[in-house]
Amino acid sequence: MVVADPGWVDADAGCRCRRQRPRLGRCRCLCVGSAAANTLREETTISALEISEKPLPYVRLATLTESVSTQPEVAPVVGPLFDRVADALLASGATLGLPIAEYDMDRHGVRITVGFTYDGPAIEGLVIVELPAVESAFSATHHGSMATIDDSWRAVNDAITERGVTAVGPCREVYLQSESEDQADWITELQQPVSAN
Structure with missing residues (x-):
């Protein structure tokens, strides 16, 4: 399996994240039972x-979270959230880990949590989230x-x-x-x- 190299650097941008950050479309995993599915x-x-x-x-992430009311609102939120997390990590001197997004849908909409794997101390403006180990998942x-x-x-x-x-x-x-x-x-x-x- 290919893994992102935490040491990769984009010389033009001064950090690897300028090309590494996902630029995602709308949420894809939340369509179970929908007409699209x-x-x-x-x-x-x-x-x-x-x-x-x-x-x-188990995965530990430095993250930001934002909620939207509908799936079509997800796309414009994800990329900028990754940018903000990456900027805060890099400003603190941290190295960017593997980028991960978590999507949680409820009756109020979609909660989007994006971040990078991170094992360092707390960083101002970011939230440390611990995704628990899961016994069984389809992948x-x-x-x-x-x-x-x-x-x-x-x-x-x-x-x-x-x-x-x-x-x-x-x-x-x-x-x-x-x-x-x-x-x-x-x-x-x-x-x-x-x-x-």
């Missing part, structure tokens, strides 16, 4: 997607543009339904590689915790 997916995209069930490790690795990630999330959601388990709690997107502007080489791990029915 029930539409037909492109077989070419799904055929290459491997979905597995695995435990998720898939999406390759390429965020424009097609909905198809990958749809496949994960379909696999959850077919297996007879239930999605529980917030889902996560782990941006293993997110450097190019055109997103052609991006690698994003989709993670949805589940429980047996």
Whole structure:
């Protein structure tokens, strides 16, 4: 599995985060049961997607969180949140870790938490969030543009339904590689915790 290199530096921007920060589209993991989740997916995209069930490790993040009322409001929020977290980390002298976003939907909308793995002291303006280890989650690795990630999330959601388990709690997107502007080489791990029915 490809992992982001915390030592990578973008010489033009003075830090690796200028190209590393995910520029995401709308939330993809929250569409279970929606009309979009029930539409037909492109077989070419799904055929290459491997979905597995695995435990998720504990992760400590330096984060910011924002809530929006609807999924279409997610896209304009995620990138700037990552920018603010990265700026605060770099200003403190910290190195950027792996970028991770967590999406939690409830009756009020979507709570978006974005950050970077971080094991240092508290940083003013950021919130340290500890994502607990999860016993079981469905996981898939999406390759390429965020424009097609909905198809990958749809496949994960379909696999959850077919297996007879239930999605529980917030889902996560782990941006293993997110450097190019055109997103052609991006690698994003989709993670949805589940429980047996």
